[in-house]
Amino acid sequence: MSVTDRLQTALARLADNRSLRTIRPRPKGVISLAGNDYLGAGADTALREAFFESPLSRYGLASGSSALLFGESEAHEGLRAVLRRQYGRESLLFPSGWQLNTGFIAALGAAFGRDVFFLADRLVHASMIDGLLAAKRHGAGFLRYPHNDCGALERLLERTAPEHAIVVILTESVFSMDGDRADLAQIVALKKRWGNVLLAVDDAHGLGISGENGRGPAEEAGVEGDIDFRILTFGKAAASSGAALLADSDWLALVTNYARPLIFTTAESPLQAAWTTFVLSQIPSWSERRARLRALEARVLAALGTEASSNGTPILPWILGDNARTLEAAKRLEGAGFLVSAVRPPTVPEGTSRLRISLTSSLTDVEVDAFCLALTRLKTEFSL
Numbered sequence: 257m258s259v260t261d262r263l264q265t266a267l268a269r270l271a272d273n274r275s276l277r278t279i280r281p282r283p284k285g286v287i288s289l290a291g292n293d294y295l296g297a298g299a300d301t302a303l304r305e306a307f308f309e310s311p312l313s314r315y316g317l318a319s320g321s322s323a324l325l326f327g328e329s330e331a332h333e334g335l336r337a338v339l340r341r342q343y344g345r346e347s348l349l350f351p352s353g354w355q356l357n358t359g360f361i362a363a364l365g366a367a368f369g370r371d372v373f374f375l376a377d378r379l380v381h382a383s384m385i386d387g388l389l390a391a392k393r394h395g396a397g398f399l400r401y402p403h404n405d406c407g408a409l410e411r412l413l414e415r416t417a418p419e420h421a422i423v424v425i426l427t428e429s430v431f432s433m434d435g436d437r438a439d440l441a442q443i444v445a446l447k448k449r450w451g452n453v454l455l456a457v458d459d460a461h462g463l464g465i466s467g468e469n470g471r472g473p474a475e476e477a478g479v480e481g482d483i484d485f486r487i488l489t490f491g492k493a494a495a496s497s498g499a500a501l502l503a504d505s506d507w508l509a510l511v512t513n514y515a516r517p518l519i520f521t522t523a524e525s526p527l528q529a530a531w532t533t534f535v536l537s538q539i540p541s542w543s544e545r546r547a548r549l550r551a552l553e554a555r556v557l558a559a560l561g562t563e564a565s566s567n568g569t570p571i572l573p574w575i576l577g578d579n580a581r582t583l584e585a586a587k588r589l590e591g592a593g594f595l596v597s598a599v600r601p602p603t604v605p606e607g608t609s610r611l612r613i614s615l616t617s618s619l620t621d622v623e624v625d626a627f628c629l630a631l632t633r634l635k636t637e638f639s640l
Contacts, residue, residue: 274579275600283595287623289613290597294570295464295545296618297535298495307534315526323349323523324512331526335533336500342536343471345486345502348511351524353460353489353499355517357383358390360456360485360501363514364424365391371421374398375412377438379431381458388426403431406442417450424454424485429462429473433604433612435571437462437473444482456485463539464493465570466546470539493539496532498524545617552615552624559628561635570615573599574631575608576638582609585634592630 257265270276297303307313315331323332332349339347350356361384364372374388378400388398399416401408409425417423425447427438440457447453462472470493474480486502501511512518549570556572576582579600586598589611597612604610619627 274583277600283590286590286593286595287619287627288595289615289619289627290595291616292461292492292614293495293616293618294493294549294614295495295539295542296616297493297538299616299618303535303538307531310534312530312534313527315530317525317527319523319525321523322519322521324519326523328523329526329529331529331533332523335529335536338533338536339488339500339502342469342540343480343486343502346505346508347488347500347502348508348518349524349529350499350501350515350518351521352497353381353458353487353491354383354386355521356487356489356499356501357381357458358387359515359517360487360511361387361424361426362390362394362516363511364422365394365396366514367510368422369395370397372396372424373416373420373422374424374426375409375416376400376426377428377431378403379434380426380428381432381460384426384458404436404438406439406446409443410446413446413450413453417453420452422452422454423450424456426456426458428458428460430460430465430567430569430571432461432571433599433610434567434573435461435569436567437569440474440479440483441477444477444479447482454484455482456487457483458487458489460487460489460499461492461569461571463488463490464542464546465549466568468543470542470546490532490536494532494535496535497528498532548617549615552617552619555624555628556613556615556631559631572613572615573610574613575610577607577609579609581638582611585611585638588634588637589630592626592633594627594630 464470467475489499490496582598599612600609
């Protein structure tokens, strides 16, 4: 069999399973419930206009090189200053959340080798898994515990903490496909039993959506000071791009010297960093937008009925199981004027294909009523 034949066979195998995914132009004239603009900042034209009228918009587009090689611009320094003021922590900026997660985990592996061991929630983001695989090449070990199972995590800690110099727990605050939350208070309580156990929390989908100041589930649980590595990505509620690792200065110094995605990647555009700063400065005051999300969640959950439960997050999965059924449901919703993501393996486990409904506070009451009606009709058509 030729190389071309093997390629076509691989593509045909994906197509036969209805798993072949493509990037298409974004549909026009539809209401999106597929993105991660939870607080509506990306769709807020008045906010965008205010940014370009502000002094922050003076920064240029090019960062020139990696931050380690060329240094940080004033825009990047300003972003870190806002993070310091809001979170009380120092930060290290990465061009993307993927590079941050992969880079910092691999950096710990490179620095400590067999002395470090990771315990990761089964459903942590693929970027963390890639970081674990990279750390493994340096001799680090890892195990993945059942999703949100603190009992299983406790048993693994009892086994691994006495055997390794450093143990790092990896979890997310809000999980991106199920929309559920980690029990951060319980995880912190487990962590505190050992002096050599550290906690890393990916707050990508938690930033902005809850907490009195919009700092997410960790603020709600009162455990922000107990998280050793906090990962903030700015492509969701902050309507931007890039990411920041919040940690003590010595840990950031270590990551700076070992994280290859930081060392060898051009830094994010200064203008983009300035926009992130601008949006982050607004988020603490957006309590009404956060309340709006909760109200929208309740309305959509009522339309879904028993198909979903409340997690207090903007992510509502409607698990249909079958790839073809999920694709057909997404197609019918798009025909009704709504863009909803059809998520299939390998993004989610086999047999759990789902519609991932992603709410944004910018949805109007009329739009939400129409969407709920479309969901109700779809359930009837599918005999659910």
